[in-house]
Amino acid sequence: MTVSITDVAEATGVSASTVSRALRGRPGVSEEMRARIVAAAADLGYTASRSASSLASGRTYTIGVVVPYVGRWFFGTVLDAAEKVFSAAGYDVLLYNLGSPEARKRFFTKLPIRKRVDAVLSLLIPDPEEAAALRSLAVPLATTVGGARPGFTVVGIDDRGGAESAVRHLVNLGHRRIGMISGASEPLHWTTPLDRRQGYLDVLTDSGIEPDRALEADGGYTVEGGERAMTELLALRQPPTAVFAQSDEMAMGALRALRRHRLRVPEDVSVVGFDDHELSEVVGLTTVAQPVAAQGREAARLLLAQLDEPDAGPPRPVEMPIRFILRETTAPPHTGRQR
Amino acid sequence: MTVSITDVAEATGVSASTVSRALRGRPGVSEEMRARIVAAAADLGYTASRSASSLASGRTYTIGVVVPYVGRWFFGTVLDAAEKVFSAAGYDVLLYNLGSPEARKRFFTKLPIRKRVDAVLSLLIPDPEEAAALRSLAVPLATTVGGARPGFTVVGIDDRGGAESAVRHLVNLGHRRIGMISGASEPLHWTTPLDRRQGYLDVLTDSGIEPDRALEADGGYTVEGGERAMTELLALRQPPTAVFAQSDEMAMGALRALRRHRLRVPEDVSVVGFDDHELSEVVGLTTVAQPVAAQGREAARLLLAQLDEPDAGPPRPVEMPIRFILRETTAPPHTGRQR
DNA sequence: AATCCGAACGCAAACGCTTGCGCAACCACA
DNA sequence: TGTGGTTGCGCAAGCGTTTGCGTTCGGATT
Structure with a gap:
């Protein structure tokens, strides 16, 4: 039915491993072979299954964003800006809209986000318990609004x-x-x-x-x-x-x-x-x-930076200018x- | 590191299959055993890996939502309402914010959404080519805004x-x-x-x-x-x-x-x-x-209905009241x- | 000429689930 | 007592990738 990595492997006459390496720009593939594989993949309309690849690699290439109300101008604008940064970097965003207390509670107890995201940007201020739940995910965390929390990168204003x-x-x-x-x-x-x-x-x-x-x-x-x-x-x-x-x-x-x-x-x-x-x-x-959009962009960037450089500690809090x-x-x- | 299905299986003294069936409410598990498993899972803080489960089952339990501008009131409001319906039904939402022509083009050519979603709700009107790309995903499709397109469930107004x-x-x-x-x-x-x-x-x-x-x-x-x-x-x-x-x-x-x-x-x-x-x-x-939010809700519902009942053809277009x-x-x- | 080495690629084992099938054990009925 | 049908569970084969390690091979080094 759907075209998998072995299909493009067969089409090129190589192994699946080589296809994988070629498509992701990993070393160990000659430039000539890489070109052939890329062409074949494009030809077949191949897209790697995110489920399979994240299962194998442990990286999901998606960011969780949690908001109180997407419909409100402030959050919508921050989200808009952050999403653009994330998608430009090849990350998808999983949106959690936690308007009602029930939705919020359900989210933090079940934590459906677990094992699904590489980082989370929270546009709502988690209470101490919720913050702890997020920290248990063991991924970089950021917040754009008010109060600093341990473990969270925060970008805000004065x-x-x-x-x-x-x-x-x-x-x-x-x-x-x-x-x-x-x-x-x-x-x-x-x-x-x-x-x-x-x-x-x-x-x-x-x-x-x-x-x-x-x-x-x-x-x-x-x-x-x-x-x-x-x-x-x-x-x-x-x-x-x-x-x-x-x-x-x-x-x-x-x-x-x-x-x-x-x-x-x-x-x-x-x-x-x-x-x-x-x-x-x-x-x-x-x-x-x-600068609402700018805060979203900045928070997104800081999160991506932490993903690229996991060893560097969490960034200092950022304060954006007001006017x-x-x-x-x-x-x-x-x-x-x-x- | 992270707790997997076999951990809760061992904790309960059963096989992983039984745990899987128990947790998802599938038949073939006694009520007593189910209770024990549920308890053990809660105890260990277990959450099934979405990657693994969707790889195995073919269902992703996520819905793709594509919007032109999340920041705009109309789209934000529709998204807000739709997200609530989706998440209440146990689906996650993957957000694609396609403001710029480049983002839009990148999305429709690479179609990163492929194999990642069970359905897509488009708040932007795809042109014929884009509509074809979406149809190639072979999942239920819906639109809330203007123009009907073949293969799309549409909810709109007069x-x-x-x-x-x-x-x-x-x-x-x-x-x-x-x-x-x-x-x-x-x-x-x-x-x-x-x-x-x-x-x-x-x-x-x-x-x-x-x-x-x-x-x-x-x-x-x-x-x-x-x-x-x-x-x-x-x-x-x-x-x-x-x-x-x-x-x-x-x-x-x-x-x-x-x-x-x-x-x-x-x-x-x-x-x-x-x-x-x-x-x-x-x-x-x-x-x-x-009724902006209502349109989002309705479109979401229709999409979920199609997922539950794949055989029933696409729903008739819905026209919401204006005032x-x-x-x-x-x-x-x-x-x-x-x- | 023997050795070493890196480049380019293949093998196969995960990753953590789901699910068809098989197999006991149990029930009720004749 | 034997038969047929449930019920409850385990086995094992996938699902489509990634990745450590092994192999081959051509060329450079002694």
């Missing part, structure tokens, strides 16, 4: 510094009552919300502003959550004149809530986000940009009422 | 009808000069732009409006393209009073262009999109919604100037 630049911008505009839409309800192993909150708090106290717990609302890193959180903030006795949202999605939800309340942005309320979502430019959202982007959703406070 | 409802809405509001932002520059195997255009044209002529080629601009299905296209339309002697964008991304680009031109939406110009992007509600975009959604970017023409 979340705290980013938050600082966003909030400092608001302070410089003259805002004193600055709300934050956070993602505190997320599991705690994921340090991003904590880091970004710390940046927010630091700038406030540095500026002589007393942090107010009431000005922090939980948006769960989603658009709807951001909308709810903004609505809560608006219901306050003294609502904030500016809001720092820990993600652009939440910022967009906030914009929506503000529109519903017939408040103008930035005249009545300023909003600044974080991430530079692909549509942030469209809505004119002021934000701090992080504050001024657009149209921030302005000095109360300009709306002033004019 | 693109033409959807476009009709969008444009009819504009006509009903009183618009006579209705522009369209299309994706004509895309390869022609992909019929969606054609179908949506046909719906647009049909409604115009039905309403006694002479279609005007100058009112059609190419937006290439991206935000930037939509912005460019809208800018072109605005440069016309007689710009349209309303625009039908073939995708929400392009509609958002159009909104951006309009804002830059200091035109108000919907007072000065009405905009209607297509797809119901996750952020369309946030910007209040009137659009026609298609016009009225939001805030459409209004009768010229209301801006009237007040």
